[in-house]
Amino acid sequence: MDIYVCIKRVADTSEVDIEIDRTGLALTEDDFSYDINEWDNFAVEAALQLKEEHGGKVTALTVGIEDDEEVLRRALAMGCDEALHLSDPCFEGSDAWGIAQILSAALKGKPLDLLLFGTVSADEGAGQTGGFVAGLLDLPMVSLATSLKVNGSIATVSHEVEGGLERVRELDLPAVVTVQTGINEPRYVSIRGIRKVSGIEIPVSGVGDLGLDPNQVGASGARVKLEELFLPPQGQSAQMLEGSDDEIIDKLLDLLQENGGL
Amino acid sequence: MAAALGALTLILNRRLALLRAAAAEPRTGDWGARLKRLLVIGFGQSRQPRYLVAGLVHVVLFAGFMLLSLRSMSLIAEPFWPGISNIGEPYTFIRHMAAALVLVGCAIAAWRRVVVRPARYHDRHATVSHTKEAVAILSLISFLMIADAAFDFGGSEGVRKVAFWAHNSALLFFLCLLPYGKHFHVITALPNVFFSSLKLSGVVKPPSYSESDFDALETVGVSKLEDFTWKQLLDVYSCVDCGRCSDHCPAYASKSPLSPRMLNIKTRDAAFEHYPIKGEITPPEKRADLVGEVITPDELWSCTTCGACQEACPVTIEYLDRIVDMRRFLVDDGNLPATLQKPMAALEKRGNPYGKMARKRGDTGVRVLKEGDACDTLFFTDSCAAFDPRVQETAIAFGEILAQAGVDAGTLGKDEVDSGHEARRFGEEGLFLTLREQNLEAMDKREFTQIVTTDPHALNALKNDYELEQPVLHHSQYLAKLLSEGKLPLQPLGDNRRYTFHDPCYLGRHNNEYAAPRDVLNAIPGIETVEMERSRNRSFCCGAGSLNLFHETECERRMGELRLDMVAESGADVVVTACPFCLSNLEDAAKTTGRENEIEIIDLAELVQRSLGKTKQPEKE
Ligand code: SF4
Ligand code: SF4
Numbered sequence: 001m002d003i004y005v006c007i008k009r010v011a012d013t014s015e016v017d018i019e020i021d022r023t024g025l026a027l028t029e030d031d032f033s034y035d036i037n038e039w040d041n042f043a044v045e046a047a048l049q050l051k052e053e054h055g056g057k058v059t060a061l062t063v064g065i066e067d068d069e070e071v072l073r074r075a076l077a078m079g080c081d082e083a084l085h086l087s088d089p090c091f092e093g094s095d096a097w098g099i100a101q102i103l104s105a106a107l108k109g110k111p112l113d114l115l116l117f118g119t120v121s122a123d124e125g126a127g128q129t130g131g132f133v134a135g136l137l138d139l140p141m142v143s144l145a146t147s148l149k150v151n152g153s154i155a156t157v158s159h160e161v162e163g164g165l166e167r168v169r170e171l172d173l174p175a176v177v178t179v180q181t182g183i184n185e186p187r188y189v190s191i192r193g194i195r196k197v198s199g200i201e202i203p204v205s206g207v208g209d210l211g212l213d214p215n216q217v218g219a220s221g222a223r224v225k226l227e228e229l230f231l232p233p234q235g236q237s238a239q240m241l242e243g244s245d246d247e248i249i250d251k252l253l254d255l256l257q258e259n260g261g262l
Numbered sequence: 263m264a265a266a267l268g269a270l271t272l273i274l275n276r277r278l279a280l281l282r283a284a285a286a287e288p289r290t291g292d293w294g295a296r297l298k299r300l301l302v303i304g305f306g307q308s309r310q311p312r313y314l315v316a317g318l319v320h321v322v323l324f325a326g327f328m329l330l331s332l333r334s335m336s337l338i339a340e341p342f343w344p345g346i347s348n349i350g351e352p353y354t355f356i357r358h359m360a361a362a363l364v365l366v367g368c369a370i371a372a373w374r375r376v377v378v379r380p381a382r383y384h385d386r387h388a389t390v391s392h393t394k395e396a397v398a399i400l401s402l403i404s405f406l407m408i409a410d411a412a413f414d415f416g417g418s419e420g421v422r423k424v425a426f427w428a429h430n431s432a433l434l435f436f437l438c439l440l441p442y443g444k445h446f447h448v449i450t451a452l453p454n455v456f457f458s459s460l461k462l463s464g465v466v467k468p469p470s471y472s473e474s475d476f477d478a479l480e481t482v483g484v485s486k487l488e489d490f491t492w493k494q495l496l497d498v499y500s501c502v503d504c505g506r507c508s509d510h511c512p513a514y515a516s517k518s519p520l521s522p523r524m525l526n527i528k529t530r531d532a533a534f535e536h537y538p539i540k541g542e543i544t545p546p547e548k549r550a551d552l553v554g555e556v557i558t559p560d561e562l563w564s565c566t567t568c569g570a571c572q573e574a575c576p577v578t579i580e581y582l583d584r585i586v587d588m589r590r591f592l593v594d595d596g597n598l599p600a601t602l603q604k605p606m607a608a609l610e611k612r613g614n615p616y617g618k619m620a621r622k623r624g625d626t627g628v629r630v631l632k633e634g635d636a637c638d639t640l641f642f643t644d645s646c647a648a649f650d651p652r653v654q655e656t657a658i659a660f661g662e663i664l665a666q667a668g669v670d671a672g673t674l675g676k677d678e679v680d681s682g683h684e685a686r687r688f689g690e691e692g693l694f695l696t697l698r699e700q701n702l703e704a705m706d707k708r709e710f711t712q713i714v715t716t717d718p719h720a721l722n723a724l725k726n727d728y729e730l731e732q733p734v735l736h737h738s739q740y741l742a743k744l745l746s747e748g749k750l751p752l753q754p755l756g757d758n759r760r761y762t763f764h765d766p767c768y769l770g771r772h773n774n775e776y777a778a779p780r781d782v783l784n785a786i787p788g789i790e791t792v793e794m795e796r797s798r799n800r801s802f803c804c805g806a807g808s809l810n811l812f813h814e815t816e817c818e819r820r821m822g823e824l825r826l827d828m829v830a831e832s833g834a835d836v837v838v839t840a841c842p843f844c845l846s847n848l849e850d851a852a853k854t855t856g857r858e859n860e861i862e863i864i865d866l867a868e869l870v871q872r873s874l875g876k877t878k879q880p881e882k883e
Contacts, residue, residue, distance in 0.1 A: 015617050031619055033611040078596070187596025188603050191610065191692030195477050 001056030001150065003047040005080070005116045006103055006133070007040035008062060009071040010123045018231065025226050036071040039118025043179040045186040046148055047116050048079045054150060056113070057081045063091055063102050072202050077193035078186075088206035093219025096124070100132030101217055105210040107137060114155065117178040119144050127178070134176035141176040142169050146183055263338065266434035273441050273539050274449070280487060280495055280537040286471045287491035289457040296456050299578070304455040309576040312800075313506065316374065319367045320576075323403075326364035327448075333357050333410065334433055337426065358414075361407045368400045368407075375400075382505035386514075387521045392444055392503050399445050402436050441539070444503040451577040454500040457493055458578040463569050464722040464772030467491075467583040469590055469691055476691055483590030483689065485553045486546045487533055490584065497579040498533065501526035507571035507581070512803040512825075513564045517818035520564035522571040522581050528556050553588045559597055562588050564815040566806035567687045568767040573799050582687075589689030601813045602688065609693055613679030613700065614645040615809060620676035624654040628661040630675035636709035637672035639664070639740075640732075644720040645680045646807065646842040652849070653842040660716050660737050660867035666874065667749040671714075677704035683723035683768075684808035698728060705730070714740045716867060718768035718841045719808060725773070736769055738779035738840045738866055745785055752873040754788040759862075761791045761869075762834035764825070764848065765801035766841035779840050779866055786873045794832045802828060804851075807843020822851030829861055840866040 011032040019028040036044075047058045059082040060075035062068050072083035086102050094102065107115065115137075117130035127143070134141035146166060147158040155171045160180065171177075207214050215221055239255075241248045255261075302308050307324055310317035336347040374380065375396050384391065409432060412425035440448050447454075468474070469482050471491070476482075484490055490498075505523050513520040532552055536544040550556055562585060571581045592598065598606065608617035628641050641664070647657035664671045682697035713734045715721050725734040735743070744750050763783055769775050776798045783791060796802040805821035826848060829837050839845055848863045864872075 012611070012617070015612075015619060015622075035607065035611070185600055186603075188593060188598035188606070189596065190593050190690060191696055192477065192482065192594060193596075195692065 001050060001054045001113045002111050003050060003056060003058045003114045003116065004107060004110070004112055005040070005043050005047045005058065005060050005075070006062070006129070007044060007060055007071050007075060007118070008037045008121050008123075009034050009064060009068040010037045010121055020229050020231065025229055027229070034067070034070065036074055037118050037121045037123075039120060039122075039179060039181055040071075041118075041186045042181050042183050043116040043118045044075050044078055044080065045184045046145075046179055047114075048187075049184060050114070050148070050150055051079075059084060061086060061103065061106060063087070063094070063099050065092070069202055073194060073197055073200075074189055076197040076200060076202075077189045083200075083202045085202050085204045086206075086210070087204050090207050090214045090218045090220075093222060094217050095222040095224040096126055096128035097132055097223055098217040098221050100129050100136055101212065101221070102210065103129070104133050104136035105212050106205060107133070113173045114150070115139065115174070115176045117176070119178045119180050130176055130178040137176075139174055139176050140171050141178070142171060143178040144180045145177045146180050148177055148179070148183065263341070263430065263434065266431075266438065270434070270438050273438060276537065276539045277441050277446075277499065279543070280533055281492040283488045284490055284492040284495050285488070287467070287493045288471060289459075289493050292460055295460050299458060299460075300452065300456045303458075303576075303578060304452045307576070309574075309578075312574065315370070316380075316504070317576075319370050319374075322363050322367040323371070326360040326367065329360040330357055330364070330410075334406075337410075337413070338430060338433070340426070354414075358411075361410055365404055365407045368404045372397055372400045380505075382509040383503075385505060385508060385521050385523055385527075386517070387519075387524045388527070395443050395445075399436075399439075402432060402439070406432050406436065442534070444501065447500045447502045447577060450496060450500040451502070454496050455578050457496065459580055462726060462773055463572065463580075463582065464768060465726045466586050466686060469587075476695060481591075482594040482691070483553075483592070484584070484587040485551070485591040485595070486549070487529070487536065487552060488546070489591070490529075490587070494580070494584050494587075495529075495533065497584070498526050498529045500577050501530060501579055502577060503527065504576065506574040506576065507579070510570040510574040510800065512566060512568060512570065512805070512821040513815070513817075515802075515824055516821050518564040518815045519558065519560040520562075520815075522565075525557060525561070525581070525584070526579065532556055553591055554595075554597070557588065559592055559599070560815065562592065563599060563602075563813060564817075566767070566803045566810055566821070568803035568806065569771045570767075570800070570803065573771055586687055586689060589687075590691060591689075593689040593691075598688075598690075599813055602809060605809055605812045606685065606688075606690055606693060609680055609682070609685055609697065613697065614649060615680065615684075615812065616645065616649050618649050620679075623648040623676055623678075624651065624657075626654070626657040626661045626673060628664065629672045631672035631708045631710075632675075633707040635672060638670040638711055639672075640705070640708070640710035640713045641671050641673050642678065642681070642713055642715040642720055642724060643673060644678075644683075644715060644717040644842075646846075647716055648678070650842065650846065653845060656842065656845065656865035656867050657716055659865070659871040663741070663744075663750070663867060663870055663874065667744050669744075672708070672710065674701070674704045674708070677707075679704075680808075681717075681720040681723040683719040683727070684810070686723070686727065688809050694727070698723075702728065702730075716840070716842065716865070718766045718773070719843075722768045722772055736773075736775060736778070736840065738769065738782060739775060741782045741866065741870055742778040745782060750782075750785075750870065750874065752786045752870070753875050755786060755873055758790070759835035760833060761789055761836045761838055762794055762829060762832050763791070763797070764794070764804065764829070764837050764839040764844055765798055766839060766844050767801065767803050767806070769840060770801055771799050779838070782866060782870060783838060786869070792832050792834050794828050794834070796828055804839075804841075804844040804847040807841070807846065811843070811846075820847075820851060820854070822847035823855050826851040826855055826857060826861065830857065835860070836862045836864060836869075838864055838866055838869050 016031045021028045051058050058080045060072055060080045061084045063086040069085055076083055086106055120127035142157045142159050144159045145157045149156045153173045158166045158168045161167050241251045307321045310320050340347045375393050409425045409429035413422055416422045416425050440446050473479055508514040508521045508523040511522050536549055565585050605615035609615050643657050646653045679697050679700045682694040686694035712732050716737045721736045802825050804825050845865050852858050852861050
């Protein structure tokens with residue numbers, strides 16, 4: 001089985017005082033640390049588990065700047081066989097459509113059985129890329145997968161639907177699946193594991209290698225533009241409940257009921 | 263007879279096959295110290311009396327065996343050298359007494375096994391009971407004693423002859439039987455004590471003794487029998503299955519999935535199964551995974567590395583290195599619980615398990631050394647005192663004491679990262695090495711003559727894992743030093759509460775410091791102290807800290823709560839401790855057991871500060 005996983009490096013914003021920089025369109029990044037997008041980590045694990053079961057090869061891809069190579073290395077340390085870094089100055093500022101163009105250009109013609117994505121990325125939260133790529137490559141797709149099995153040329157995927165229901169679907173391979181967190185337990189990558197793959201050369205493809213028109217991608221090709229970034233105004237709705245534990249619980253339940261929390 | 267001795271040699275040789283296939287571990291040198299351990303713990307049976315009845319019975323059986331061995335050997339030699347077994351007085355008298363005592367000992371032991379059935383013999387996680395095996399061996403020993411007596415006192419030559427052969431066959435049968443079960447210890451225990459570790463128990467073995475470059479190792483840790491070192495396997499062979507380890511284990515007491523004794527039993531069962539006395543050795547790929555299946559990750563992650571098990575073991579079986587080695591394999595295999603992956607990643611990216619930014623470190627009030635600065639005493643706070651507001655109070659208290667005593671102290675400020683102590687003990691050696699390098703680099707850029715820390719884990723790491731030139735002290739030791747220099751004018755606390763000291767595992771058991779905190783405590787005029795039954799080297803772990811705080815294993819009652827029950831039993835009103843995690847765990851336990859207003863938990867530094875009159879004593883409720 002040939003499995004491809006698209007991953008992204010995102011900023012870890014926990015424990016950081018979020019500040020918006022002078023342009024008003026980006027965050028001050030000084031304090032950020034970076035890691036693989038949480039959803040993508042589950043996607044890599046799902047790919048590796050399928051490989052362990054059925055044999056084959058897993059390739060990880062990312063679109064991004066030089067530093068983003070870090071997540072590809074991590075994927076290799078986890079057990080991916082190959083990595084491909086799609087990087088070019090003119091990719092900068094791409095919207096999801098642009099990223100999808102780049103990815104599908106890289107994937108076109110590849111012997112692909114399954115293409116995995118994380119459902120959304122922690123930084124953009126749009127959840128579009130997987131869908132766009134499926135469209136561009138003309139492949140069937142299921143999103144929000146909570147379980148994924150492959151039998152011959154058919155993938156069986158459960159995914160979440162409204163009301164906490166799960167739906168099970170069968171897909172003809174090749175197909176695209178975007179993966180939800182919790183689908184598996186991603187393995188740990190030790191420092192030693194990362195060091196072991198530090199010498200591996202990761203191929204880089206730019207706009208020319210992919211046969212793309214620079215105007216299709218990057219900021220110039222973006223159809224969605226960021227207008228403004230702001231921190232939500234602080235609410236004043238904190239309320240202290242008083243009384244014995246039982247009274248507090250009763251009051252809390254009442255409040256939740258009144259405000260539609262239950 | 264020769265055939266029986268030959269069989270024994272063959273059997274032992276088969277048992278040694280696994281030891282020969284095992285990894286290297288240097289356990290030679292320091293012969294004097296080894297001999298002393300052999301005499302004290304081995305022949306002196308010094309660890310037996312912790313359990314009085316069983317211990318004394320064992321001492322009697324052991325002494326009896328020793329005294330009777332001469333007789334047994336001479337009886338074996340009798341056919342070849344007639345008359346040699348007649349050694350004469352006073353040996354005859356001594357051995358008759360010994361034989362009688364051994365018989366009584368066997369009777370008591372069997373009675374305990376069958377009737378009393380102490381809980382520690384019956385492990386919650388055991389699938390087979392060893393009672394039958396024990397009783398069979400006890401019967402065999404009794405039979406030997408009776409046959410021996412019959413040989414001496416049997417009237418007719420016929421009876422003597424029968425007794426003679428019965429004795430010798432039983433003895434040889436007994437010897438050949440030993441390597442099949444828990445009584446293998448009769449043969450292996452003394453060598454095991456002789457080759458036991460002479461290091462402080464806080465020192466963890468390196469991942470490999472034959473390759474010092476960690477990154478160059480093919481595989482890391484222990485996943486199968488042959489990955490253990492020969493000494494680790496000798497440990498496993500020597501287990502008596504007495505259950506003292508699990509009886510002292512806080513993880514077992516809290517009803518977690520771990521019972522240290524079972525780690526031995528399961529490993530030994532696997533060793534006997536796959537390295538059988540008769541038949542082929544099972545190749546590793548045809549066995550159940552030793553680490554992962556036979557021994558589950560949950561068991562291994564439940565250990566707090568407190569060391570109580572190995573301290574209690576009468577035959578000095580070592581656990582920590584083995585547990586860490588098995589964890590090393592799990593980590594390398596990616597098999598780390600999700601709960602621990604976050605703090606590990608935070609340690610890597612931000613240098614502390616909380617994932618906080620270095621510049622958000624709490625201020626201890628102690629001068630921050632810039633690169634190139636010098637001071638006398640470097641105060642290493644470690645992560646908890648830097649980021650946990652409650653624990654930070656203890657660091658501030660200690661900082662104030664240092665200032666008052668006129669000590670020229672400094673910290674590494676935001677250049678300090680986590681000591682990596684727990685990362686190493688959780689098996690993430692690479693991460694530990696990275697953190698150590700960062701700290702060493704920061705230390706290299708500053709000058710100081712000694713280091714002090716309020717965290718025993720940091721003490722253990724800096725002292726035993728970092729290989730620093732400067733001496734490293736725990737704050738209890740530092741306070742004791744200031745006291746002896748007359749720099750701590752301690753005042754009465756003015757209360758009539760009773761104080762007890764809770765020994766942190768990494769200060770006491772692992773670094774042998776029991777006196778300093780008690781010296782400081784007892785120097786407070788008029789203080790009334792009590793000791794808990796489980797104190798000093800028998801101290802009961804609070805639940806441990808750092809990464810353990812992120813990974814709570816399932817248990818029935820938390821270790822901290824169990825410990826607080828012991829505090830309550832001792833009648834103490836205040837628990838003094840000297841470790842940030844003991845403080846947090848016990849304070850939490852006080853809350854969850856509703857004892858917040860009855861028992862106060864306080865760090866030694868805070869108590870000293872109080873006694874110096876810097877903070878007010880709270881009113882007793
Ligand atoms: S070190 Fe402590 S927690 Fe771990 S097995 Fe031994 S006694 Fe139990
Ligand atoms: S390890 Fe030691 S204490 Fe534990 S059961 Fe074996 S002999 Fe007894």
